[in-house]
Amino acid sequence: MAAVGETILEVRDLNKSFYGVAANEQVNFDLRAGEVHGLLGENGAGKSTLCSVLAGLYRPDSGEISLDGQRVSLRSPHEAAEHGIGMVYQHFRLVPSLTVAENLVLGLKGQGVRLTLRAVETRVAEIAEEYGLSVHPSAYIWQLSVGEQQRVEILKQLYRGARILILDEPTAVLAPQECEKLFEVVRHMADQDHSVVLVSHKMEEILGHTDRVTVLRGGRNAGTVPTEDATASQLATMMIGAEHMPEAGQHEPRRIDDAEPVLTVTDLHVTGDRGTPAVNGASLEVCRGQIVGIAGVAGNGQREFQEALAGLRPATSGSVRLGDRDITAASPRRRSQVGLAYVPEDRLGTGLASGLTIEENLVLKSYREPPHSRFGVLSSSAIAATARTLVERFDVRGARRQMAVSLMSGGNLQRAILARELTRSHDVLLAASPTRGLDVAATAAVRGHIRAETDDGRGVLLFSEDLAEITELSDLILVMSRGRIVGSYTPETLDVEELGLLMTGAKDHGAHQDGGRAA
Ligand SMILES: Nc1ncnc2c1ncn2[C@@H]1O[C@H](COP(=O)(O)OP(=O)(O)OP(=O)(O)O)[C@@H](O)[C@H]1O
């Protein structure tokens, strides 16, 4: 193993394009033993592409990769793994129908080691314990929240003995407390002479947790600097060029005293995948012109709550009303028709149909309506025109007409969903982690779109594990823990420390049933 500080991985003049569009152009990158190397860049800058080349998933068009001074070709993730390179992707690659332990041994067959599942589970539990990555080895993947699934992905790489770990936007799916734990894991790995490539849009993560940072812009190198010499504004300028950083809008809470409720949830109970209660009597009210934010650590019933509101999961008791219409048992399609827009957490699964093109996805919910369809006949020109308008208005980049959306970058997927959902007529927007994985400019744009919702008298129910997002946008902040609303704040009464304690369950007020307008 290379001594700490020595270059172990070197990339020279890497080129990779897709359908004639350069995702990486003459990219140079080097990684040292024992360092955490940040990779920063806007949506579509080519970060995931570079990572995927290093992980053996994509073959470069040209360029050289050396490990410990030796040229290598990484023709498959398997070969990369043999060289000790492991990657946790933006979109997880776990098999939902298998357990954690089964997922970890997948692909390890044929290495001359016969592993019993029991032995794997024991080892997994050890690594999990050592790195503070709590997951149950015998739980099924489909039962896990996004945050938990990520832990499994990291565990998988650790289990396989990766010495270079590439994390593609790992904190995008994590709650603040979980991020801190992740960074402990990352630092721990670096201390053991592992090298970590950390992709992030979040300046404070890059500044606080990396040793060096490489910035990509438009698929090219914008520079590599030691983190201790870097400032946020310098990095932002490298990232977006001469353009200005978008201002974080100052949020003034709107008066909602006599506003009419558009979404009313009363004593909702929802059962989770494991058959155990996930939502235990949640009540809340969203009024016209109001943004209600739900803060909470992943795995506390938020996903099941969202799914029940979207009609993807039945409620066991309680009711959901949209205006004065009871939609407790309505189908997702019906909810959409009567005015519920939904931006889900799981973009490629629930949000978009991954095999369809961007055009098809953009009209997915309106293709049966004029002008896209008249008297049962689809108009491809009307569909294309709508798609073009949406792509432009929401600045969806990297989309080509006949390309499946599964090939688009993470940030652009989110813009596509927002484009579709926000342009349909609706009274309530249900949004889950809407800026997860978006860069600074895109985040500002999405938050602007969400704020604009309320100007038109719509109500927004916002789920996010990003506390800064919740506090920046919400007129009312509810805290969810163990399937209940355990706290409620207005921007004036907000006590972030207490909120953090409530979120983590370190403090429990008992069920807070007055989830409606703030007192
Ligand atoms: N498999 C693919 N097929 C076609 N185009 C692709 C593919 N992967 C990436 N691209 C395109 O290459 C460009 C770079 O994408 P990449 O995913 O590397 O960006 P990124 O910096 O990771 O962005 P984000 O922050 O949004 O995840 C984008 O224009 C993207 O649409």
Ligand SMILES: [Mg+2]
């Ligand atoms: Mg990416």
